[in-house]
Amino acid sequence: MINKTVKNAQEAVADIPSNSMLMMGGFGLSGIPENCIAALLERDINGLTIVSNNAGVDDFGIGLLLKKHMVKKMISSYVGENAEFERQLLSGELEVDLIPQGTLAERVRAGGAGIPAFYTPAGVGTEVAIGKETRVFEGKTYLLEQWLRADFSIVKAWKGDTAGNLIFKGTARNFNPIMATAGKVCIAEVEELVPAGELDPNQVHTPGIYVQRIFQGKDYEKRIEQRTISQ
Amino acid sequence: MLTKEQIAQRIAKEVKNGQYINLGIGIPTLVANYIPSDLDVVLQSENGLLGIGPFPTEDKVDPDLINAGKQTITLAKGSALFNSAESFAMIRGGHVHLTILGAMEVSENGDIANWKIPGKMVKGMGGAMDLVASADNIIVAMQHCSKNGESKLLPNCDLPITGIRCVKKIVTDLAVLEISTEGGFILLERAPGVSVEEIKSKTAGKLIIAGDIPEMKF
Numbered sequence: 001m002i003n004k005t006v007k008n009a010q011e012a013v014a015d016i017p018s019n020s021m022l023m024m025g026g027f028g029l030s031g032i033p034e035n036c037i038a039a040l041l042e043r044d045i046n047g048l049t050i051v052s053n054n055a056g057v058d059d060f061g062i063g064l065l066l067k068k069h070m071v072k073k074m075i076s077s078y079v080g081e082n083a084e085f086e087r088q089l090l091s092g093e094l095e096v097d098l099i100p101q102g103t104l105a106e107r108v109r110a111g112g113a114g115i116p117a118f119y120t121p122a123g124v125g126t127e128v129a130i131g132k133e134t135r136v137f138e139g140k141t142y143l144l145e146q147w148l149r150a151d152f153s154i155v156k157a158w159k160g161d162t163a164g165n166l167i168f169k170g171t172a173r174n175f176n177p178i179m180a181t182a183g184k185v186c187i188a189e190v191e192e193l194v195p196a197g198e199l200d201p202n203q204v205h206t207p208g209i210y211v212q213r214i215f216q217g218k219d220y221e222k223r224i225e226q227r228t229i230s231q
Numbered sequence: 232m233l234t235k236e237q238i239a240q241r242i243a244k245e246v247k248n249g250q251y252i253n254l255g256i257g258i259p260t261l262v263a264n265y266i267p268s269d270l271d272v273v274l275q276s277e278n279g280l281l282g283i284g285p286f287p288t289e290d291k292v293d294p295d296l297i298n299a300g301k302q303t304i305t306l307a308k309g310s311a312l313f314n315s316a317e318s319f320a321m322i323r324g325g326h327v328h329l330t331i332l333g334a335m336e337v338s339e340n341g342d343i344a345n346w347k348i349p350g351k352m353v354k355g356m357g358g359a360m361d362l363v364a365s366a367d368n369i370i371v372a373m374q375h376c377s378k379n380g381e382s383k384l385l386p387n388c389d390l391p392i393t394g395i396r397c398v399k400k401i402v403t404d405l406a407v408l409e410i411s412t413e414g415g416f417i418l419l420e421r422a423p424g425v426s427v428e429e430i431k432s433k434t435a436g437k438l439i440i441a442g443d444i445p446e447m448k449f
Contacts, residue, residue: 027278027315028301030294053315080354090352098353101277102319102361109316120323121364125342125395128360158295170295170312171278177314205314222294228302230286 001196004164004214009039012187012213016040016152019047019072023108023153023179024062027053028225031172032061033156035189035217041068049073051108051148053101053175055085060223066094075148077101081225100128103145105178111147112181112210120145153183156217157206160190161197164211165204173205180210189217233404233422233447238372240265241447242331242402245370251275253322253362255332256300258372262331273307275327277358279318282310299358319358323365330366332359334373334398336388339436341398341410343371344390356393363394375403375433382435384408384416406430407447408438415439420447 006012013036016022026032041064048071055074056063065071067084073095079085088094099107100122110118119142123129133144155176158169166188168176180186188206193216233241235258243265246252253275254260263283266272274283276298283298284305291305298304321327336344343363346356363369376382384401401408407420415437421430423446431438 028297030278030297030301076355078355078357080352086352098355100356100360101315101358102323105315105319120361122323122361124364126360126392127347128356168312170293171276171280171297172295173312173314174278175315178316224292224294224297224303225301226297226303227292228286228304229292230288 001163002208003162004208004211005162005193006213006215008215009035009189009217010042012036012189012215013039013043013154016043016045018045020151021049022051023148023150023183024050024052025155025174025176025179026061027171027174029056029061029223031156031168031174031176032056033154033187033189034220036154036187037061037064040065040070046070047072049075051075051104051150051179053077053104055079055082057081057225058084060221069093073097075099075104077104105175107145107148108175108182109178111149112178115147117144117146119143148182150183151185153179153186155180155186155188157188157190159192159194159199160188160211160214161194161199161208162214163196164188164208164214165196165199166190166206166211167199167203168205177206180206185212186210187213189215191217191220232425236261237449238402238404240449241407242370242372243267245400246270246272246329248272250328251281251326252329252331253277253327253366255330255359257333259331259333260300262372275318275321276304277318277322277362279313279315280306280310282307284310319361322358322361325365325367327366328368330362330369331372332362332369334371334383336383336385336390337371337373337398337401338385338388339410339416340414341396342388342392343394343398344388344392346393347391349391359393363397366397369398371398371401373401373403375405375430382433384434384436386436405433411439417441418444420445422447
């Protein structure tokens with residue numbers, strides 16, 4: 001087995017240059033690569049383009065990278081809940097591409113699967129369709145959308161092994177497995193790292209072929225945005 | 232006039248046994264509270280879950296289990312988890328039977344606008360465009376008029392649209408309406424104590440009234 005282990009988050013993100021294109025897993029604050037975001041904050045880089053469904057909140061997640069002016073462009077489906085984001089967007093410091101969530105997911109999946117473009121019904125007749133090729137199949141109109149690929153994809157899993165195999169937990173899976181496939185280099189941080197051979201192959205969600213670097217993260221905060229309780 | 236809870240309660244009557252259902256944020260989320268317990272239905276959460284359970288008790292809160300509104304949830308019996316591409320594959324592929332969502336405007340040909348107000352901060356469409364482009368059965372839950380009293384049922388949407396010719400039914404605080412295949416809002420039911428005249432005066436798009444319009448029953 002090829003050993004993909006790196007020492008820690010600092011080592012995992014040490015060679016990410018300015019102006020690179022990153023993908024980051026997560027839905028809201030669930031399943032985000034907390035350790036790698038903290039390590040990126042210590043780096044003196046900027047001009048990043050980040051593909052992520054959301055943009056964090058003011059003081060956590062990708063919001064921290066925005067606050068430090070490290071991000072040039074976000075490619076997302078929903079970016080509410082972030083005042084600093086709004087300020088940078090309105091002042092023109094930050095560019096944003098808003099994409100329907102299913103189209104975003106499929107563009108990432110296509111990127112990892114070597115499919116340069118596909119047709120989807122989402123966004124037909126809306127602003128999203130402006131400038132895009134359309135085609136009618138069996139009487140219904142579809143939009144041509146292109147793949148997304150990144151220089152680095154940064155994902156968070158529950159368990160992983162030294163060969164890079166990953167298992168996710170709950171709805172923290174979300175965009176992580178598909179983004180793992182679409183980066184030239186995939187960095188995976190996991191809550192528990194075990195030697196190759198200790199994960200049940202039947203349970204692996206992401207095969208290690210997609211993962212280049214893996215490490216066991218620490219001090220996960222796993223912040224909750226909407227704590228909702230049954231009485 | 233119906234409260235938000237009553238709108239949700241009326242929509243719950245549209246739910247059929249065996250359906251897979253996607254509920255949007257706001258009033259649609261409340262529909263789950265009124266689905267009769269003798270119906271077997273499965274709620275889909277677009278962030279990767281089939282089988283949303285009730286909100287957790289304090290000791291069962293898990294940050295790795297949230298719904299599309301980022302609220303903490305639990306897993307229902309027989310639930311399944313998956314990634315975001317798979318989630319939207321089941322949505323676009325027509326496997327979800329019923330989609331219930333909120334709207335800012337609906338047009339008489341079934342266009343819906345619910346993601347953007349020009350000049351205000353744009354937060355994004357999330358999964359709404361994928362949902363409305365693919366679902367066969369879309370029910371909108373909304374107030375009949377905006378806060379300043381303007382009709383939200385229009386000949387054409389003024390706001391940037393989310394999807395075209397997709398809404399089938401609308402439940403507002405005043406009425407239940409169906410979109411006619413030829414265009415127009417067919418008035419099916421009125422809220423208790425609300426007159427057909429009032430609904431007429433508050434519907435800017437073409438309203439189709441055939442015969443006596445019954446009051447909603449709960």
